[in-house]
Amino acid sequence: MRYIAALLAAALLAGIPAGNAHAAESPGAGIGIRLADVPADVASARERSYVVEQVSPGESVERTVEVSNNSRATRTVKVYPGAADITGGEFTVADEGNDNDLAGWTSVQDTQLTLEPGAKKLVPVNVTVPADATEGERYGAVWAQVQDTESKSVQVSRVGVRLYISVGSGGIPVPDFSIASLAASRTAAGLPVVTAQVTNTGPLALDITGSIKLAGGPGGVSADPVPLAKAVTIAPGDEAEVRIELVESLPVGPWDATLSLHSGSAAHEISSTLTFPEAEPVPVEGGNALLAFLPIIIVLVIIAAGLLIGALRRKKDSRR
Incomplete structure (x- = not known):
């Protein structure tokens, strides 16, 4: 019995699948991007998906992303760095052209790619921190962007890899x-x-x-x-x-x-x-009200019919 109850609870507690790890603003129209140079000894899922680095002022860091075309058509892909911030418990990205310090420090080797269906391309990314940069963490993303030129309205889709760059000297912050x-x-x-x-x-x-x-x-x-x-x-x-x-x-x-x-x-x-509070009864609205009371109505009709039949029989017997 306890085994059955445990199975029931497992079904009741089924959760919602976790979200995508990448900083995707919208479906990338078949375009993908991922961090390509992940060391084998990195166990953190966060550091396997994002660029997470500490860089001293005046120093630079090199990483590599892989851009892929998973669509059935040849695509022209724009690759560029962009700004980001953290607000309300979310990693929020800025529109193209609204840059911050990190976006200005970041460059990509190939800013435009022409990819055949199924093709992939490695793109080196460089982050160079100025010597006079103040300490602290900055946020951004490296974007792969495509534009749909066949539709009547211009549609832009992009997917990206997050950048978390901490500026400072000494040991890695904990x-x-x-x-x-x-x-x-x-x-x-x-x-x-x-x-x-x-x-x-x-x-x-x-x-x-x-x-x-x-x-x-x-x-x-x-x-x-x-x-x-x-x-x-x-x-x-x-x-x-x-x-x-x-x-x-x-x-x-x-x-x-x-x-x-x-x-x-x-x-x-x-x-x-x-202990969770008891759920409040769900009110019945509109045309569903009659349906909700239908069993009660049926019972009342049966009772009324029985009383009517009984009355008719008694009246018939009294005439004899």
Whole structure:
């Protein structure tokens, strides 16, 4: 019985798949870009997807991206650096031409590519930090962009690789964060949700990923961890909310909840006992109202018919 309950809970707690690791603004019309020169000993998924480097003032760093054409047509691809920032728990990118320091320090060897269907091209990327640059972290992206010239309106699509460049001398800064207490609530749609406030206490930006595990529920039910839907990006000194939505049919609890979060080498977890509020009844609207009361109406009609038949029989008997 407990085994069946555990399987049921696993189904109830099925999470939403994690988002794309790349800084993609919109579907790239069959164009792809990825970091190509990832050392084999790099274990962090973050550093395998993004350019994460510390560079001293006056120094430079070289990396390589791979641009690919996955469409069925020959494409002309523009490759260029762009600006980015971190706001509201998200890595936000700027429109082309709205540059920052990092975009100005970054250059690509090939600014325009002509790629046949299925073709790939390695593009070296150079970031040169001026000698008078102030310490601190900067954000940007290397973009691969295509323009659809066949449609009536101009459509531009681009995909990119994020840049996290920390300017400073000495040892590599150590990222860190703290997690505030867990909270259980419901969304406006009635879905149970677990939230926590995460504060970036280190000198580098964080891309927080992780999962929630619920155990010790009603009847001893437990389930596999449910992942965050997408990474939450937090700038140094800032805080952001981490939230994981679960399915509506999840029992209210109580549950033994453990939230495990990490970004690169920084990892923390927090545990708490959570009970979700009861879901509010969903009001019946419009034409569905009659359908909702149909069983009651049928019962009332049957009762009324029975009473009418009984009355008619009694009247018939009284005439005899």
